[in-house]
Amino acid sequence: MPSLPNGHPPSSQNHQKGGKAQQHQQQQLFARKRLISQQRKSLPIASVERRIVDEVTKNDILIVVGETGSGKTTQLPQFLFNAGFCKNGKAIGVTQPRRVAAVTVAKRVAEECNVELGQKVGYAIRFDDVTSSSTRIKYMTDGLLLREALLDPLLSRYGVIIVDEAHERTVHTDVLLGLLKKVQLTRSHSIATEPVNNTKTDVDMSNAEVNSQRSNTLKACQNAKLLPLKLIIMSASLDAKGFSEYFGGAKAVYVQGRQYPVDILYTYQPEPDYLDATLITIFQIHLEEGPGDILAFLTGQEEIESIEKLIHGRLDKLPEDRRKIITVPIYSALPSEQQMNAFKPAPSGFRKVILATNIAETSVTIPGIKFVIDPGLVKARSYNPVTGTESLIIIPTSKAQAQQRSGRAGREGPGKCFRLYPESEFGNLSDSTIPEIKRCNLSNVVLQLKALGIDDIIGFDFMEKPSRMTIVKSLEQLLLLGALTDDYKLSDPIGHQMARLPLDPIYSKALILANEFKCLEEMLIVVSMLSVESIFYFPREKIEEARAARKSFSSPDGDHVTLVNVYRASAECLGKSRMVTTKDKTIERNLNKWCIENFINARSLKHARDIYSQIQGHVQQMGMSVTSCGDDMLQFRRCLTAAFFLNAALKQPDGMYRAIASGQTVQIHPSSVLFRSKPECIIFNELVRTNHNYIRNLTRIDPLWLPELAPQYYASPN
Numbered sequence: 001m002p003s004l005p006n007g008h009p010p011s012s013q014n015h016q017k018g019g020k021a022q023q024h025q026q027q028q029l030f031a032r033k034r035l036i037s038q039q040r041k042s043l044p045i046a047s048v049e050r051r052i053v054d055e056v057t058k059n060d061i062l063i064v065v066g067e068t069g070s071g072k073t074t075q076l077p078q079f080l081f082n083a084g085f086c087k088n089g090k091a092i093g094v095t096q097p098r099r100v101a102a103v104t105v106a107k108r109v110a111e112e113c114n115v116e117l118g119q120k121v122g123y124a125i126r127f128d129d130v131t132s133s134s135t136r137i138k139y140m141t142d143g144l145l146l147r148e149a150l151l152d153p154l155l156s157r158y159g160v161i162i163v164d165e166a167h168e169r170t171v172h173t174d175v176l177l178g179l180l181k182k183v184q185l186t187r188s189h190s191i192a193t194e195p196v197n198n199t200k201t202d203v204d205m206s207n208a209e210v211n212s213q214r215s216n217t218l219k220a221c222q223n224a225k226l227l228p229l230k231l232i233i234m235s236a237s238l239d240a241k242g243f244s245e246y247f248g249g250a251k252a253v254y255v256q257g258r259q260y261p262v263d264i265l266y267t268y269q270p271e272p273d274y275l276d277a278t279l280i281t282i283f284q285i286h287l288e289e290g291p292g293d294i295l296a297f298l299t300g301q302e303e304i305e306s307i308e309k310l311i312h313g314r315l316d317k318l319p320e321d322r323r324k325i326i327t328v329p330i331y332s333a334l335p336s337e338q339q340m341n342a343f344k345p346a347p348s349g350f351r352k353v354i355l356a357t358n359i360a361e362t363s364v365t366i367p368g369i370k371f372v373i374d375p376g377l378v379k380a381r382s383y384n385p386v387t388g389t390e391s392l393i394i395i396p397t398s399k400a401q402a403q404q405r406s407g408r409a410g411r412e413g414p415g416k417c418f419r420l421y422p423e424s425e426f427g428n429l430s431d432s433t434i435p436e437i438k439r440c441n442l443s444n445v446v447l448q449l450k451a452l453g454i455d456d457i458i459g460f461d462f463m464e465k466p467s468r469m470t471i472v473k474s475l476e477q478l479l480l481l482g483a484l485t486d487d488y489k490l491s492d493p494i495g496h497q498m499a500r501l502p503l504d505p506i507y508s509k510a511l512i513l514a515n516e517f518k519c520l521e522e523m524l525i526v527v528s529m530l531s532v533e534s535i536f537y538f539p540r541e542k543i544e545e546a547r548a549a550r551k552s553f554s555s556p557d558g559d560h561v562t563l564v565n566v567y568r569a570s571a572e573c574l575g576k577s578r579m580v581t582t583k584d585k586t587i588e589r590n591l592n593k594w595c596i597e598n599f600i601n602a603r604s605l606k607h608a609r610d611i612y613s614q615i616q617g618h619v620q621q622m623g624m625s626v627t628s629c630g631d632d633m634l635q636f637r638r639c640l641t642a643a644f645f646l647n648a649a650l651k652q653p654d655g656m657y658r659a660i661a662s663g664q665t666v667q668i669h670p671s672s673v674l675f676r677s678k679p680e681c682i683i684f685n686e687l688v689r690t691n692h693n694y695i696r697n698l699t700r701i702d703p704l705w706l707p708e709l710a711p712q713y714y715a716s717p718n
């Protein structure tokens with residue numbers, strides 16, 4: 001019998017209490033299992049299990065289209081597992097465009113299968129792998145599967161790959177589709193074999209190990225008879241015809257029926273201010289509708305934060321008993337643990353209002369959501385290959401996106417979706433979203449394809465080809481960054497190192513250079529801080545105090561050094577080493593306090609610190625040592641120039657700037673610490689297009705450094 005801490009045996013009363021509690025817990029568990037089993041049986045897909053298994057058996061490529069919530073993501077992999085598709089030791093891989101979906105769906109499926117997460121069912125996303133050698137159903141982001149292909153070019157550990165939410169057409173999905181087509185063809189022609197088991201991820205290995213593993217895998221596959229790869233393309237809002245044509249007339253299966261109805265409501269008139277309309281709708285639902293949580297779609301972190309404040313401001317004016325609302329933000333720049341808060345139930349009696357970007361648009365089931373508010377807008381990437389500039393713009397959603405958004409309601413019972421535009425406008429929306437590959441800089445894609453051994457990028461079998469000009473521009477950029485040799489092959493070691501870092505090529509190069517310039521610590525800080533949104537926080541009611549607080553960190557050298565100052569100060573305030581992490585509760589409390597006092601966005605800073613430690617792990621694995629240049633900011637600015645030389649701008653007589661590479665006229669964003677001083681020459685990280693071309697995140701440089709540090713670009717006669 002276990003004894004209590006004071007040495008006494010537990011009393012029989014305690015024992016009884018423990019026994020009752022345990023019994024109650026067991027009853028609850030049993031009831032939950034029964035509920036889940038009933039839910040599964042009632043899903044529309046449950047009635048076609050046999051048919052789906054037959055179709056997958058007969059067809060190597062299958063397109064599955066079914067209503068949102070019909071059970072595709074959670075059930076189909078289980079059907080295939082139960083039908084014996086993993087008997088040969090192979091796994092079923094399911095890709096998702098977003099991390100949050102991969103994680104939450106894996107958790108649900110593990111629960112449905114009654115197994116521990118990471119065993120039979122697991123997930124893997126960038127920086128977080130919850131799988132083991134026994135994992136047979138693996139949810140992951142599409143980007144992660146692409147990285148796996150770097151080491152295992154024939155994806156030999158998978159018997160089935162399901163590309164879920166293919167309608168989203170992210171850049172990764174499109175590249176993956178082309179790659180999977182090629183892998184499938186190669187695998188069906190290969191001879192003889194044993195499964196190739198890679199348990200290491202690329203970051204665990206040195207360059208030589210990576211190359212040797214790739215070539216071993218290739219040899220094993222060539223000498224081996226790999227089972228053909230089964231490929232399933234899935235979505236609720238898919239252009240099945242287009243996908244079928246791309247895959248040589250692949251068969252499409254339609255799963256009929258939805259679980260619960262969702263009422264769609266439109267406004268009579270277009271709304272002049274969608275944020276205000278969102279706010280009004282939230283309160284209308286709260287005051288007039290029955291119980292149920294609300295999911296509102298907004299376009300970004302800043303909007304989410306401002307609506308959050310407005311909600312709380314208005315709540316204060318309501319009678320005490322009507323104030324029971326909790327707000328939960330969810331957007332991609334939020335760390336995964338914080339994203340998971342959206343999935344936790346609201347305290348009893350409270351209504352949860354989730355303020356989300358399109359990150360919560362597909363695949364996820366957020367328990368409790370009954371009402372969806374959709375203003376019909378989304379922030380999307382846009383790329384101009386002529387100037388080589390990428391920017392984020394707010395555009396109307398497509399019909400497919402609107403359908404996905406409404407599909408987040410009606411998953412546990414009937415729901416309502418409030419579209420904040422007239423019904424006539426819905427008819428004018430485009431059917432599907434323009435594939436991201438047609439509206440972004442492709443340097444990352446080209447680098448990945450080169451690392452996969454695919455050299456002919458223009459000839460690659462994309463479902464929809466990006467423009468030739470965009471590809472050429474990306475090749476040029478990679479050449480200038482030193483990732484490619486003169487004959488456009490991946491350079492060694494720089495190109496290989498850049499491909500292994502899970503960052504934009506320009507940031508990967510910045511880290512490699514910083515290692516040489518002995519300021520890797522500062523560059524890691526900058527890359528981490530630039531990976532999150534809005535470090536500084538300017539509440540309207542305390543704007544002067546917030547400005548004064550920022551001034552205390554400001555550097556006349558520019559925004560990058562200012563970010564380094566913030567990061568260092570945050571660590572110093574904790575009295576720890578500079579690189580302290582934020583896992584400890586006391587540290588977290590101190591950090592929060594410090595952030596409030598200094599008008600720093602605590603969420604963003606914590607996220608930046610987490611990213612810092614993750615990338616630090618990567619660069620250390622690659623053999624780099626994280627040294628600091630201390631206060632020698634000259635050295636650091638020179639390094640920034642060597643890395644971001646493509647984004648240099650010169651002041652013009654009228655006070656505007658000319659971006660040297662694109663020739664565009666740009667101006668300094670008012671949020672920059674250099675807004676007033678307007679130095680002669682600067683490098684910048686971001687071009688934001690509103691009614692002006694604004695540049696953000698700047699550093700003052702000496703123009704003479706450009707030909708010295710980037711002779712490949714500035715010393716050439718062109």
Ligand SMILES: Nc1ncnc2c1ncn2[C@@H]1O[C@H](COP(=O)(O)OP(=O)(O)OP(=O)(O)O)[C@@H](O)[C@H]1O
Nearest residue numbers: 068069070071072073074075108236363365411412
């Ligand atoms: N985490 C969860 N908690 C509660 N119920 C869930 C959860 N995940 C899934 N479900 C239930 O399972 C149903 C099917 O979900 P699933 O994600 O498989 O549907 P889907 O057809 O893939 O939808 P979508 O096209 O929107 O991704 C949901 O409607 C919901 O009832």
